[in-house]
Structure formats: structure tokens, C-alpha cells
Amino acid sequence: MSTHPHTPEDLVDLVDQVLGGLGLDVRDAVRIADGHPAPDSVDSYVVAALRAGWCPPRHRDDDPAVAPEPASAPQDRS
Amino acid sequence: MSAVDAFDLAQRLRAATTGSPTPRAVFTPCLTPIDPVAVVLDRDAGEPVLHAATPTAAATGRGHHALAALYAVGVRLDDTHRTLVVPDLATLAALGMLAREAPGTRGGAHTEAAAVVAWWDQRGDHPGTSAVLPVTDTCALRWALGTTRRAEQHVQTWRTWLDVSSTGPQALLDLADRVAEGDPLPGLQDAYDTDARSWSRFRDDLDGGRDWRRPDSRTQAAFGLTTRSDATQLFESLRLRDPLVALRESYAGNVVTGRVAAIGKHTMLVESTQPVCRLRPGSDVQGWRGDAVAVPGANDNRIPKLTAALREVTVSAGRALALELGEISRHHGTITVGDMVTLRGRAVDPYQQQRARGFRGLHYRTAGNWMATRNAPRGGRRPVPLDVVIQAADD
Numbered sequence: 001m002s003t004h005p006h007t008p009e010d011l012v013d014l015v016d017q018v019l020g021g022l023g024l025d026v027r028d029a030v031r032i033a034d035g036h037p038a039p040d041s042v043d044s045y046v047v048a049a050l051r052a053g054w055c056p057p058r059h060r061d062d063d064p065a066v067a068p069e070p071a072s073a074p075q076d077r078s
Numbered sequence: 079m080s081a082v083d084a085f086d087l088a089q090r091l092r093a094a095t096t097g098s099p100t101p102r103a104v105f106t107p108c109l110t111p112i113d114p115v116a117v118v119l120d121r122d123a124g125e126p127v128l129h130a131a132t133p134t135a136a137a138t139g140r141g142h143h144a145l146a147a148l149y150a151v152g153v154r155l156d157d158t159h160r161t162l163v164v165p166d167l168a169t170l171a172a173l174g175m176l177a178r179e180a181p182g183t184r185g186g187a188h189t190e191a192a193a194v195v196a197w198w199d200q201r202g203d204h205p206g207t208s209a210v211l212p213v214t215d216t217c218a219l220r221w222a223l224g225t226t227r228r229a230e231q232h233v234q235t236w237r238t239w240l241d242v243s244s245t246g247p248q249a250l251l252d253l254a255d256r257v258a259e260g261d262p263l264p265g266l267q268d269a270y271d272t273d274a275r276s277w278s279r280f281r282d283d284l285d286g287g288r289d290w291r292r293p294d295s296r297t298q299a300a301f302g303l304t305t306r307s308d309a310t311q312l313f314e315s316l317r318l319r320d321p322l323v324a325l326r327e328s329y330a331g332n333v334v335t336g337r338v339a340a341i342g343k344h345t346m347l348v349e350s351t352q353p354v355c356r357l358r359p360g361s362d363v364q365g366w367r368g369d370a371v372a373v374p375g376a377n378d379n380r381i382p383k384l385t386a387a388l389r390e391v392t393v394s395a396g397r398a399l400a401l402e403l404g405e406i407s408r409h410h411g412t413i414t415v416g417d418m419v420t421l422r423g424r425a426v427d428p429y430q431q432q433r434a435r436g437f438r439g440l441h442y443r444t445a446g447n448w449m450a451t452r453n454a455p456r457g458g459r460r461p462v463p464l465d466v467v468i469q470a471a472d473d
Contacts, residue, residue, distance in 0.1 A: 010226045011094050018087045030095060033088045045353045049081040049329045053088030056101065056322050057371045 022046075030054075081329040081353055086222065094224025099239050103320045105263040107219040109208040109270055111161035111254050115153055116247035119144075119169050119176075126176060131247035145180050148191040155190055155284065159277035162198045163211045163250045165233045170210060174199035178291060196290045197280050200302070204309035206269040206316065209277075213253045219317075220257055264376060265316045268428050269309075296449045297442045304438060308431045315426035321371040324422070328370040331356035334401065335369050335420045338413060346386065346403040348419055355391050355399050358465060362424035363388045363403070367413050370420050382413050385424065 015026045022042055024032075032038045033054030038047045093100040113132070120127040125141035130151045139147030153160070164170050177192035177199070201209035217240075218230045229235045233249065236242070242252045284290065294302060317323045318333065327333040334357060336350030357363055366374050367382045374381040386403040394400050401421065413419060441447060448455045 010229065011090060011224060014087060014090065014226055018083045026091070029087065030091055033091060043353075045081045045329075046084045049084035050088040052325060052329070053085035054092045056089075056325065 082326065085326055085329045089222035090224055090226075092224075093222055093239075097224070099221035099223055101220065101322060102218075102222050102326070103220050103263075103317075103322050105320050106258050106260045107263055107317070108206075108211055108216050108258055109262050109266055110258045111163060111211055112158070112208060113160045114163050114211070114251055114254060115148065115151060115160055116163040116250035116254070117148070117169065117173065118165065118247050118250065119172050121172065126172075128173075128176070129247050131251060133251060136247065142179075142181060143188070144176055145188050145191040145195065148195070149188070153191050153194050155193060155281055159197075159209055159273055161208060161211055161254075162202075163213060163247075163254045165250065166212050166214050166231065167202055167210075170199060170202045170212065193284060193290055197277065201273060201276065203306045204269070204272075205313035206263075206266055206309060207273055208270045209273045211254050211258075213250050213257070217253065217257050263316050264319050265312075265428075268312075272309075297439075300442060300449060301435070301439065304435055308426075308428075308435070312426045312428055312431065315423070318422050318425070319373060319375070321373050324370040324373045324420070327422075328352065328420070330354070333370050333420060333422045334399070335418065336399065336401065338415050338417050338419055339400070341406075341413075341415055344404060344406055345389075346384075346406050346413075348401040348403065348421065349394070350399040350401065351397075352399060355401065356465075357388050357391070357401070357421060357423060358463070359388055359390050361388055362386075363421045364424050365419050365421040367417050367419055369418060372420070383407075384413060384419070386421075388421075 012026050015024070015029055019025075019029055022039075024039075024042070028039075029050065032042065032047055033050045035051065089100040089102065116131045118129045120129070126144050128139045128144035128147045130137050130139070130147040130153075132151050135151045137147040137150035139145060139150070162170070164173070173195050177195035180188040180192040198210055201207045202212070214231050214233060214236060217236050218227075221239075223230055223235065223239050225235060233253070236253055237245075237249055240253065240256050242249055242256070244252050280290075318327060324333050328335055329352075331352065331354035334348075334350050334352055334355050336348040336352070338346060339349045340347040362385070364383065364385045366372060366384070372381060374383060384407050386406040388401060389404045390402040392400045392402075403421075442449045444450065
């Protein structure tokens with residue numbers, strides 16, 4: 001499970017915009033998308049959407065382990 | 079926060095975590111470029127500088143002679159049209175302006191290149207066209223990156239994420255090759271035929287002495303709006319044939335998945351736990367057995383399909399959406415109570431669009447129609463559906 005993503009700062013801002021109201025940060029969002037339980041404050045449809053976007057069906061077909069491998073060292077590529 | 083925001087965010091988080099673009103579509107959202115010509119327009123200096131390249135040639139033009147670079151790489155009014163590859167549609171608009179300002183010597187290099195640019199400019203307004211490939215927009219239809227939507231508007235971002243080492247117009251050609259790799263969206267081939275007909279008509283008009291710089295007549299302008307609107311609707315409809323697009327749209331509410339709760343002789347009740355449904359009561363819908371990603375191909379008879387009219391959408395006490403369907407098709411076959419089904423708006427039929435344009439053309443020329451006269455149209459008011467008003471307010 002990739003629970004320690006290295007993300008560009010602008011992506012962190014994006015998480016703040018989308019999930020900030022729920023008090024979640026990047027690491028929380030990735031953990032939920034990865035399949036970890038979500039806090040009660042997060043609606044089930046948000047959880048379902050996060051997981052579906054994180055792991056589209058094509059990936060499920062291609063990757064039996066479902067979760068992606070952690071990146072070696074993603075850089076700020078924007 | 080909407081569910082589709084969470085879906086999009088997760089795709090970006092995945093890309094940032096893996097260091098690779100996340101697919102947003104199974105099919106390529108464009109056709110393979112035809113004898114492509116890539117253009118980068120540098121407007122930072124005092125005068126525009128146009129860099130053009132094909133797989134075998136490159137040229138640069140400046141100022142009033144910028145379009146000569148296109149002529150130098152072989153842009154002509156040839157028998158078949160070519161694909162223009164640009165960073166974005168803003169570049170195409172700037173090119174169109176250059177063409178309109180180009181010296182108008184008949185038969186000159188500028189004139190021929192300017193005419194081709196004018197055709198590209200109008201085709202660029204038709205989503206799915208084979209005539210223009212705006213790289214950043216097309217890439218964003220195919221992949222999500224681990225960055226913001228704003229960063230995706232820059233070619234440099236795509237070069238980095240797709241490991242394209244070339245620069246300038248050559249980079250655009252390489253990116254176009256990457257984004258067009260794979261099977262194109264089913265049904266998109268029709269766009270090529272439409273472009274080919276448009277190109278042929280355009281050349282015939284020029285041969286007949288028409289000046290493309292002359293503004294459209296009312297009828298031509300009306301037709302232009304109609305073809306643009308039809309192309310937009312058709313492309314959006316075709317996109318829903320892509321399983322990953324259908325999955326995303328299920329979180330936006332344009333695709334609804336649920337369980338069949340009851341089936342009558344011509345009716346069906348579908349209950350869904352989705353939070354939102356944007357299918358409008360009174361509209362025609364179609365569907366298939368299975369979830370959103372099980373979307374069948376046009377000729378795939380393995381998955382039972384249905385067509386129906388959406389009569390009503392209500393919310394039950396348990397917060398489930400109840401969709402009441404009428405006039406269901408008889409060939410839904412083995413769909414039974416308890417099955418999972420997915421519904422979307424009825425697919426746009428390009429042949430029906432074509433027929434409708436033909437009828438409209440007749441109507442525009444009918445005596446008494448204000449378009450056939452020099453008079454201004456009379457204003458009129460009519461009720462606007464509430465969801466259209468809400469959508470307009472959101473925009």
C-alpha cells in the first residue's frame with residue numbers, strides 16, 4: 001500500500017480544495033483510495049468515487065494486487 | 079464537494095503516487111493524424127514567429143510572412159485534407175487571425191496557406207474532427223496527471239510526463255503520435271468522412287471564385303452553428319461508449335447504475351444508490367445489463383441492451399433514486415428483476431443529425447423565413463427548463 005505519496009505542492013492545494021472541508025489531507029485521501037477505512041465524516045459516495053478514480057477497472061484487470069506500486073521518487077513534474 | 083471531484087482527484091493522486099499518467103479513457107479520443115503539420119506560434123516577440131514541422135520538413139516564418147512557413151512544409155489545397163497539430167485551440171485562433179491579416183495576393187504562398195488555415199480554423203470548432211489535433215486538450219481527455227488541471231494546459235507538462243524529449247513543433251508531432259496510439263473511440267471514423275466532405279466543398283467553393291475572407295451569409299452562419307452544435311453533441315455521446323468515461327460520468331450523474339426493482343409489460347423501475355441523476359425526465363434513455371464499465375460495443379450482442387423513455391425520477395425514503403422507465407424496448411431480452419443495469423441518455427445518431435440539417439436547410443430558404451430576408455428577427459420568449467437555468471448559473 002502506498003501510504004506515503006510524494007506529491008507536488010499544487011496537488012496538495014487541489015486536495016485542500018476538494019477534501020479540505022472534510023479535514024482530510026493528501027495522505028488521508030490516498031489511504032482511503034487505497035482501501036483503508038474512512039472517517040465517519042466522509043460520505044460513502046465520496047469514498048466510492050475516490051476508490052473508483054484511484055483504481056479504474058482497467059487497472060484491476062491488469063494488476064491483481066489492485067493497488068499501484070509506490071513510486072520510486074516522483075518529482076515535481078508540473 | 080461532488081463525487082466526480084473526488085473521482086478526478088483520485089486519478090491525479092494515483093498519477094502523482096505512481097509517477098505515471100492515469101488513463102481517463104480506454105479508447106483514443108482522436109483519429110490517427112493524417113499527414114500531420116505541427117505549428118508552434120511564438121507571440122512573445124514584437125512580431126509573430128511561426129515554427130512549422132512535418133515528419134520530414136521544418137520551416138520558420140515571421141511577421142506578415144509567417145504563413146509562408148506552412149507553404150514551405152507543403153501546406154496546399156491538395157485533394158485530401160491534412161491534420162493540423164497545435165498546442166491548444168488558442169493557438170488555432172491566433173493562426174486564424176494571422177490568416178485573415180495575411181497579404182491577399184491571389185495565387186501567392188500566403189493566400190493558399192491562409193485558405194487552408196481558415197478551413198482548419200472552422201473545423202477546430204467541431205470536437206472529434208480529424209482536421210485539428212489540439213495536443214494538450216486531447217491528452218487531457220486520455221490521461222490524468224499528478225498535477226493540476228492548469229498545469230495540464232502546458233505542452234511542457236505533457237512532454238515531461240510522457241517522456242517526450244523533442245522540442246518545438248516536433249514535440250507536438252511526437253505527442254500526437256502518443257495520444258493517437260491504440261483503438262480510436264468507436265464511431266469517431268464518421269468525423270473523418272464529414273471532414274473529407276467539408277474539405278471537398280471548401281475547395282470547390284474556392285474554385286468557384288468564393289472569397290473565404292467574406293463573412294458568412296445568415297444561412298451559412300446558421301448552418302455553421304448547427305454543424306458545430308451537432309459535432310459537440312455527437313462527440314459527447316460517443317465518449318460515453320468508453321468504459322472509463324462512462325464510469326466517471328456515473329459519478330457526475332450522466333450515467334446511472336442501479337438494480338431492476340420491477341418490470342411491467344412496457345415499464346421498468348430501477349433503484350439506484352447514486353447520489354445524483356442528471357438524466358432528465360421525459361428524455362429518451364438507453365442502457366445495458368451490468369455496471370457502467372460493462373458498456374457494450376455497438377455490435378456487441380452478448381450484453382442485453384434496452385431503450386426506454388425516462389418518465390420520472392424520485393427519491394425514496396431510504397434515499398435511493400427511483401427511475402421509472404416507460405416504453406421499454408422488447409429486445410431487452412434476459413434483463414430481469416434484481417439485475418444490475420446502467421442507463422444513459424439516448425446515443426446521438428449522426429445520420430439523423432444529417433437528415434435534420436437537410437430539413438433545416440430547406441426551412442431556412444422558405445419564403446417568409448427571416449433568414450431569407452434582410453429584416454431583423456422578431457424577439458420571442460419561451461419557458462426554460464429549471465435544470466438548464468441551474469446549469470447556466472453554475473457556468
